[in-house]
Structures are given as C-alpha cells and as structure tokens.
Amino acid sequence: MANSSSLFIRVIKLFIVLQLLCIYSLCANGCFTSIISFGDSLADTGNLKLLTSKQNQKPLHFFFPPYGQNFFHKPTGRCSNGRLIIDFIAEGTRLPLVRPFVTEKGSRMIGMRRGINYAVAGATALDSSFHAANGVQNPMTNSSLGVQLGWFKRSLPSLCAINVRDCKHFLGNSLVLMGEIGGNDYNHALLAGKSIDDIKSYVPLVIEAIISAVNELIDIGAKTLIIPGNLPIGCSAVYLTNYYGSQTVNYDNSTGCIMQLNEFSEYHNEQLKIALDQVRQLHPDINVIYADYYNAAMQFYMSPVKYGFTNGALRACCGGGGPFNYDASIACSDLSSSVCVHPNTYANWDGLHLTEAAYKVIYKSLFQGKYTTPQFNSVCASSMMQKRDRISSSM
Numbered sequence: 001m002a003n004s005s006s007l008f009i010r011v012i013k014l015f016i017v018l019q020l021l022c023i024y025s026l027c028a029n030g031c032f033t034s035i036i037s038f039g040d041s042l043a044d045t046g047n048l049k050l051l052t053s054k055q056n057q058k059p060l061h062f063f064f065p066p067y068g069q070n071f072f073h074k075p076t077g078r079c080s081n082g083r084l085i086i087d088f089i090a091e092g093t094r095l096p097l098v099r100p101f102v103t104e105k106g107s108r109m110i111g112m113r114r115g116i117n118y119a120v121a122g123a124t125a126l127d128s129s130f131h132a133a134n135g136v137q138n139p140m141t142n143s144s145l146g147v148q149l150g151w152f153k154r155s156l157p158s159l160c161a162i163n164v165r166d167c168k169h170f171l172g173n174s175l176v177l178m179g180e181i182g183g184n185d186y187n188h189a190l191l192a193g194k195s196i197d198d199i200k201s202y203v204p205l206v207i208e209a210i211i212s213a214v215n216e217l218i219d220i221g222a223k224t225l226i227i228p229g230n231l232p233i234g235c236s237a238v239y240l241t242n243y244y245g246s247q248t249v250n251y252d253n254s255t256g257c258i259m260q261l262n263e264f265s266e267y268h269n270e271q272l273k274i275a276l277d278q279v280r281q282l283h284p285d286i287n288v289i290y291a292d293y294y295n296a297a298m299q300f301y302m303s304p305v306k307y308g309f310t311n312g313a314l315r316a317c318c319g320g321g322g323p324f325n326y327d328a329s330i331a332c333s334d335l336s337s338s339v340c341v342h343p344n345t346y347a348n349w350d351g352l353h354l355t356e357a358a359y360k361v362i363y364k365s366l367f368q369g370k371y372t373t374p375q376f377n378s379v380c381a382s383s384m385m386q387k388r389d390r391i392s393s394s395m
C-alpha cells in the first residue's frame with residue numbers, strides 16, 4: 001500500500017512538472033499553450049450549429065452536406081468545404097483544433113484549456129439592439145462580440161480555476177484570435193438595403209467595439225492578440241450577384257471586383273490599424289498583431305491561376321446558379337443547388353465564404369509570410385511550421 005501510494009505521489013509530481021513546463025511555454029510549439037477565439041463564420045467551428053440545435057431552431061443550410069465534405073467528411077458547422085484559417089493556425093501551432101464553447105446537450109466542457117472558440121457564424125461586432133434600432137434584423141444569431149465576451153468571462157473559472165495568477169498565466173500563454181469580426185455589421189445592413197454611405201457611419205462604432213474587447217482581454221492577462229481586418233467584400237459572389245448589371249458600381253479591371261465595396265473594406269481596415277497603433281502605444285509589452293486578410297486574399301483575386309484557382313476566384317463552387325453560381329434564394333446544400341467537382345480550383349465556396357484552399361493561402365500568407373504586422377514569425381520564432389518550411393525550402 002505504502003509503495004503504491006508513493007508511486008502515485010511520484011506520478012503526480014511528474015505530472016505537475018510537465019504542467020509547469022507547459023505553462024512556461026516548453027510544450028506545444030514553444031509559443032502558445034492555447035488558442036482563444038472570437039468572431040463570426042470565418043472562425044466558427046460549430047457554435048451556431050450547436051446553439052441552434054439546443055434551442056430547437058430551424059437548422060441553417062450550412063449544417064448540411066456538402067459543407068465539410070473535403071476534410072471532416074461531414075458538416076461541423078464550419079462555413080466551408082473543409083478547414084478554416086483557425087484550423088490551420090491550430091495545426092501550425094501544434095494545438096488541437098479549437099473546440100466550440102457551446103457543447104452538445106448533456107456533454108461537459110473538457111480539454112478546453114488547450115483552446116476554446118466563442119465565434120458564432122453571423123455574429124456582429126455591435127449588439128443586435130443597435131442594428132435592430134437601425135431597422136436591420138440579424139437573420140442568424142444575436143451572439144454579438146459583447147455576448148461572446150460575456151461567455152468567455154463566465155467560463156474563466158472553469159478555464160483557469162486555481163486563482164487570478166493562474167488566469168493571467170493561462171491568458172498570457174494563449175494566442176487570442178479577435179475576429180475577423182465586424183464584417184457582418186456591414187453585410188447584414190448592405191443586404192437589407194442600406195447604402196455604403198449609411199454603413200460608413202458604423203465604422204467608428206465597430207472599431208470601438210473591437211478595441212474595447214481587445215483592451216478588456218489585455219486587462220485580464222492576454223499578451224498576444226491577432227486582430228484581422230475585413231476581406232475584400234467587393235470580390236464576393238454575393239455582392240457581384242446583387243449588383244450584377246447595375247450601373248451604380250465600378251469594377252476593378254484587374255480582378256473583376258466591385259471597387260466601391262473594396263474601398264469600403266480598406267477604409268474599415270485603415271481605421272482599425274490606426275486604433276491598434278493606439279493600443280500598442282498604451283501597451284508596448286503586448287503583441288498586438290494586425291492580420292491583413294484583405295491583401296492576403298487580394299493575391300488570389302489578382303492572379304487566381306497562380307494559386308491553383310483555375311476556375312477563377314469569383315465564381316462560387318457551390319450554389320444555385322447565375323453568373324457567379326450564387327442565388328440568394330437557392331443556398332449551397334439546397335436540393336436545387338449544385339457543387340463543383342474540384343473545390344480546390346475555386347476560391348469561393350458558397351458565395352460569401354471561401355474554400356479550404358483559399359483559407360489555406362490566407363493562412364500561409366499571414367503566419368509564414370508577411371501579411372501580419374508585426375510579423376507573426378517574429379513573435380513566434382520557434383514555430384515548428386516555420387522550421388519545417390525552412391528545411392523544405394532549403395532543399
């Protein structure tokens with residue numbers, strides 16, 4: 001009895017030492033021990049699907065095949081045919097795929113210290129009440145950034161139960177992914193008939209919501225945060241279809257994208273970058289990383305074939321027909337929709353969202369390339385992914 005209990009104590013001691021090694025960043029890839037994510041459909045790994053089924057609401061089209069077909073081989077609630085940028089980040093940092101915060105009925109939250117995702121497809125940066133007051137109903141969810149942050153704070157006791165210092169350590173060693181968020185504040189309003197000038201007035205409020213979430217996380221202990229900007233929405237099949245044949249928009253000859261909408265995305269991104277500079281000045285010891293989704297994606301809109309998108313970057317792989325294979329009344333996965341044979345040859349998956357192949361290009365440009373400021377590589381110099389790439393590129 002005495003022997004087995006002293007062995008037990010030794011095992012516990014070893015376990016504690018291993019845990020400490022992990023806390024002090026010697027496990028995983030040597031950079032982060034966890035990923036904490038907020039956002040919308042660009043990062044949702046299942047929250048809206050689980051929420052909808054828990055609340056017995058009508059399932060959305062992206063809960064059905066062919067969503068997920070090319071990697072998970074079943075729909076997971078991700079708005080793509082496979083992995084999202086956040087999944088590639090998890091793989092690249094040697095962490096498990098980031099699990100949704102919402103759990104299935106009756107199941108417990110386990111293993112979430114290694115990553116937890118609060119992103120909900122359709123979510124806005126501003127609360128639904130703001131949009132409702134402006135006459136725009138969110139068709140999918142009321143789980144705005146504020147709601148997600150509330151979930152996070154309420155789950156802190158189960159994430160880092162020991163004490164306040166433990167929470168500081170936990171957050172300090174986590175990679176916080178703040179977004180993309182804000183895209184839907186504009187999307188829902190534009191699709192409800194608001195003009196670009198109308199939504200321009202939202203920009204300062206959206207930026208303020210993002211920055212306030214960033215500041216709150218820094219106050220709790222976050223040390224590395226990635227804040228993505230908006231994608232070039234003028235290249236999305238949804239808007240290309242919406243404005244098709246209209247004389248009110250101009251097209252960029254080199255991409256075929258709608259200039260006014262892309263200029264709007266750039267405007268949002270410029271404002272976000274200015275606000276992030278202010279955060280950096282206040283917190284010089286914190287890694288505040290801007291992720292340039294816009295220009296990372298612009299690479300394949302400019303030269304689709306170079307990235308393998310031999311069917312172009314604008315036409316959706318899955319949809320209900322029309323010049324861009326997008327029809328607002330026939331969603332991808334509806335009976336009368338069709339899916340392309342080779343999704344890797346398309347950048348656009350379902351009109352609004354991108355294919356796994358396109359998300360992979362964006363991921364590589366950000367985390368192994370130069371589309372993050374400061375460069376992620378300099379913050380996380382010992383990334384295994386990077387080492388492996390250096391080896392393969394030197395051969």
Ligand SMILES: *[C@@H]1O[C@H](CO)[C@@H](O)[C@H](O)[C@H]1NC(C)=O
Pocket residue numbers: 128138139140141142
């Ligand atoms: C959002 O909240 C409003 C007001 O409480 C409610 O009427 C609406 O059904 C909610 N929408 C969703 C998608 O849950």
Ligand SMILES: *[C@@H]1O[C@H](CO)[C@@H](O)[C@H](O)[C@H]1NC(C)=O
Pocket residue numbers: 253
């Ligand atoms: C785009 O192409 C049209 C038609 O070929 C031309 O009239 C226009 O000047 C071009 N615009 C730019 C910005 O190059």
